[in-house]
Amino acid sequence: xxxxxxxxxxxxxxxxxxxxxxxxxxxxxxxxxxxxxxxxxxxxxxxxxxxxxxxxxxxxxxxxxxxxxxxxxxxxxxxxxxxxxxxxxxxxxxxxxxxxxxxxxxxxxxxxxxxxxxxxxxxxxxxxxxxxxxxxxxxxxxxxxxxxxxxxxxxxxxxxxxxxxxxxxxxxxxxxxxxxxxxxxxxxxxxxxxxxxxxxxxxxxxxxxxxxxxxxxxxxxxxxxxxxxxxxxxxxxxxxxxxxxxxxxxxxxxxxxxxxxxxxxxxxxxxxxxxxxxxxxxxxxxxxxxxxxxxxxxxxxxxxxxxxxxxxxxxxxxxx
Ligand code: TXA
Ligand code: MG
Numbered sequence: 001x002x003x004x005x006x007x008x009x010x011x012x013x014x015x016x017x018x019x020x021x022x023x024x025x026x027x028x029x030x031x032x033x034x035x036x037x038x039x040x041x042x043x044x045x046x047x048x049x050x051x052x053x054x055x056x057x058x059x060x061x062x063x064x065x066x067x068x069x070x071x072x073x074x075x076x077x078x079x080x081x082x083x084x085x086x087x088x089x090x091x092x093x094x095x096x097x098x099x100x101x102x103x104x105x106x107x108x109x110x111x112x113x114x115x116x117x118x119x120x121x122x123x124x125x126x127x128x129x130x131x132x133x134x135x136x137x138x139x140x141x142x143x144x145x146x147x148x149x150x151x152x153x154x155x156x157x158x159x160x161x162x163x164x165x166x167x168x169x170x171x172x173x174x175x176x177x178x179x180x181x182x183x184x185x186x187x188x189x190x191x192x193x194x195x196x197x198x199x200x201x202x203x204x205x206x207x208x209x210x211x212x213x214x215x216x217x218x219x220x221x222x223x224x225x226x227x228x229x230x231x232x233x234x235x236x237x238x239x240x241x242x243x244x245x246x247x248x249x250x251x252x253x254x255x256x257x258x259x260x261x262x263x264x265x266x267x268x269x270x271x272x273x274x275x276x277x278x279x280x281x282x283x284x285x286x287x288x289x290x291x292x293x294x295x296x297x298x299x300x301x302x303x304x305x306x307x308x309x310x311x312x313x314x315x316x317x318x319x320x
Contacts, residue, residue, distance in 0.1 A: 004159055005119045011157045012124055017041055019133050019147040020056075020120060021161025022112035024085050024170050024186070025140035025281070026147050027056070027130030028155065029120075038099040038129055044154060047136040052102035053129040054087050054170075055109050058121040066093055066107055066127060073197045074175045080196045083113035085166055085187040089174035100129050106176055116161040132169060139221055139281045139316075142167050146285065167278035168308055173201060185308040187277070220315040223284040225249070227295040227317040238296055239263055246293025251283055253298055265290055269298075273305040280312060 008018045012029065015037040020029040028045065030037035032055045042049060055066055060078040063070060067090035074088050092107035101107050112118065121128060132140035133147045133155075141147045144160035171186030173193060180201045182190055194200045230238040232254055239260055242248045248264040250256075253271045267283055270276045287295040297313055300306040 002119075005116060005123060008120050008157055008159045009123045012037075012120070012128065015040075016156035017044060018120075019141075019144065019151075019155050019158040020117055020128070020130055021144070021159060021164065022056075022114045022117050022130075023083075023165045024112070024168060025142055025164055026133040026144065027054075027112075027117075027128075028133040028147075028151075029056070029128045029130040031124075032097065032100050032127035032129035035097055035099050038097060041129065041131065042099075044151060045131060045134070045136050047131065049099070050102045051131075052104055052106075052108060053100050053131050055096070055100060055107055055127040055129050056112055056117065056121060057109055057127055058118070058125075059083075059111055062127070063090075063109065066096055066109055067091060068093055071175050073180060076196050077173070077175075077193065078111070081188055081192075082111040083118060084111070085113070085170040086110060086193075087170045087172040087184075089172060089176060089183065091176060106174070108172065110170055114161055114165075116159055120159070137220055137222060139223060139284045140169060142278075142281045146281070149285075163278075165278070166274070167280060167282075168312055171308070185311045187274070187308065189304050189307065191304055221281075221284075221312050222316050223295060224288045225290075225292060225295045227284075227287070227297060229297045229299045229313055229317050231299050235296070235298060236260060242294040242296060247290070249287045249290050249292045249295045251287070251295070251297045253300065264296075265292065273300070273309055276300065276306075277309050277312075280309060284316060 011018050012031050015034050018029045020027045028041050030041045069091045087108045087110040089106050089108050096107050134140050142164040144158050147158055166187050171188040172184040174181040182201045190201050250264050250266045251269050253269045
């Protein structure tokens, strides 16, 4: 195994913080069994102590070390989607640190599908607590450079695994209650979960998960630039209004009218949801780098394939 992986493991064992590549986004990793290491992650992120961290484990066999009363559905989901972008919320083992779970009786668990993350987990031989490697409320990092821009040398080691393949955070599903509940949409869709579970998953408000993401209580995954989602047909009017405030940037995926293109800085985004997701956070960072007064985002279609992207856009703009 590579020197970089050995070094990452040594830093984790010593209670340090490692930026860890996963297939979704980069995580800010620490030994999930070391309260001081976990506290240092919260401190660096500026994250409220009540927000629990996901524990990354090497494989589904490690589930029993972290969770109890594991329902059959959880095991089926693990079998179907791990390693992969799915986090399961389960009843925790009593010894799981309160610092990790935010004092809750549950724990979030996932096996990431990135060769370097899996190599670190195999050698570390324990759970790795890792929130996304960004300051609280900001856009998640999808490259090692994003982590460097965010934290500089305050991270003990950055394990560079290249750009993240998926680009947005894992799907989170709670299996604590009678019905499975989708807490965060991601690359694993409600339909894919339902197929494995043999029944639909619900949204936190009790409705069936179909297309729309829940409204968010907090601005999250947000660029610094004020951002707004706009329906395709309303773009021209929105650009005219926004330009009165200053220079405008636009993320669009449908063909752009030439006269409109001359009035702003445009970034052509993929018209396919997975490709769009992979580029989304880099595009939000790009918009911030322009120093424009406003970022307009053409609203993607309202079908299930776009659920996770629309969820992140709603949190970035609080407007969907
Ligand atoms: O793709 C991902 O999930 C990335 C990579 C690094 O694995 N991680 C990530 O972590 O997005 P973070 O901390 O940025 O988001 C984790 C979310 C938080 O919103 C947290 O509230 C929720 O998971 N969570 C963790 N444990 C939970 C629990 N026991 N009950 C409810 N929500 C939980
Ligand atoms: Mg995060």
